[in-house]
Amino acid sequence: MTTGRPHGSGGGTGHPAEHELEDMSQEQLARLASELDDVEVVHNTRKFPVPGTRAEKRAERTVATWFILSALSGLAFIVAFIAWPHEYVSPFEPGHTLYSLYTPVIGFTFGFAVLALGIAVISYVKKFFPDEVSVQQRHDGPSDEVARKTVVAQLVQAGKDTTIGRRSMIKRSAGAAAGLFGIGLGIAAIAPLVRNPWKGGDQAALWVTPWRPVNGETVYLRTDTGVLGEIARIRPEDMAPGSMQTVFPFRESERGDKEALLHAQRASDTPVMLIRLRPGTQVVKRPGQEDFNYGDYYAFSKICTHLGCPTSLYQAQDNRILCPCHQSQFLATEYAKPIFGPATRPLPQLPITVNDEGYFVARSDFIEAVGPAFWERRP
Known part of the structure; x- marks a missing residue:
């Protein structure tokens, strides 16, 4: 048998023949792979030369324990992600403590699953991989066919050298940890797709907002005074030219109802910026929305059409609406269309007017979805 180095890998030209490769053992193929790679093994000593010693079993139990802890933490993450109460609960209501612990619980269980899995893998490498010192010459060029065939044998032999094949406890615990961790990642990725967001047709949650009319009741524009039960509806004379206020929907049926009032202020699609332009400002209106202003x-909705950040800044000097997250800019004098940054869709405009009492009211809900630009505009 010849075991010269492959052309382009070590400079030699000798190769074993095809029939010689078929007759070689796994160990011989692995040794050949090293030679073909121009690797010289200077030192190779197993951590436990004598199998079955107490020290070896103790090391095996330590590694398996970390895999088991990772598996249990992964299972806890799955259970918490699915079953832990996550719907918002007011600080003044029963169940708020459980709600407030939702994020810490899933964060800790997921993080500990990753940590324990990493510790288990590192422990296995440190405790069972043989102490080896090898020297390899560096060569340019791709490996030849013989090298590609023998590298598999080299990997198999590495598995034998680390004795993973006979360690059932570690294999089972590692499989459980990796499996549960993978299931947890899958659930976290798929869970948002389980609920059909379009269920309900025109009244689906993705289409409607708390600004929609309900039973013909008037929807006022109110500002937040910092006191939940204090209702401050907006009149035109409350705003100076070139100013902006953040407003929320309010119905008289909600007066005194803290839960409804809190929802109107906390819902992600309710914040609206009410802007008063300076008199005489030239405005370009969006087709079909010529009468949406008063x-x-x-x-305009405060929810940026890029990734949903709050567009909280308004520059009266140039009538630009700014999103501080990713620097998108919208021009208020041109139906809040994007003029800079990653946003590609105008901010949805809320149709408004003033009622007989002199208060601003919403004429209807938004006619398009509020939120990031992957939403399609309603036809």
Whole structure:
């Protein structure tokens, strides 16, 4: 048998013949792979030369324990992600403590599963991989066919050298940890797709917001005073030219109802910026939305159409609406269309008017979805 180095890998030209490769053992193929790679094994000593010693079993139990802890933590993550109460509960209501612990619990269980899995793998490498010192010459060029065939044998032999094949406890615990961790990742990825967001047709949660009319009741524009039960509805004279206020929906049926009032302020699709332009400002209106404003007053959703951040900044000097997260800019004088940054869709405009009492009211809900740009506009 010849065991010269392959052309382009070690400079030699000798190769074993095809029939010689078929007759070689796994160990011989692994040794050949090293020679073909121009690797010289200077030192190789197993951590436990004598199998079955107490020290070896103790090391095996230690590694398996970390895999088991990772598996248990992964299982706890799955259970908490699915079953832990995650719907918002007011600080003044029963169940708020459980709700507030949702994020810490799933964060800790997921993080500990990753940590324990990493510790288990590192422990196995440190405790069972043989102490080896090898020297390999560096060569340019791709490996030849013989090298590609023998590398598999080399990997198999490495598995034998680390004695993973006869360690059932570690294999079972590692499989459980990796399996449960993978299931947890899968659930976290698929869970948002389980609920059909389009269920309900035109009244689906993705289409409607708390600004929609319900039973013909008037929806006022109110500002947040910092006191939940204090209702401050907006009149045109409350705003100076070039100013902006953040407003929320309010119905008289919600007066005194803390839960409804809190929901109106906490819902992700309710914040609206009410802007009063300076008199005489030239405005370009979006087709089909020519009557959505009331004089110099325009109402746009505060939810950026890029990734949903709050567009909380308004520059009266140039009538630009700014999103501080990713620097998108929208022009209030041109139906809040994006003029800079990653956003590609105008901010949805809320149709408004003033009722007989002199208060701003919403004429209807938004006619398009509020939120990031992957939402399609309603036809």
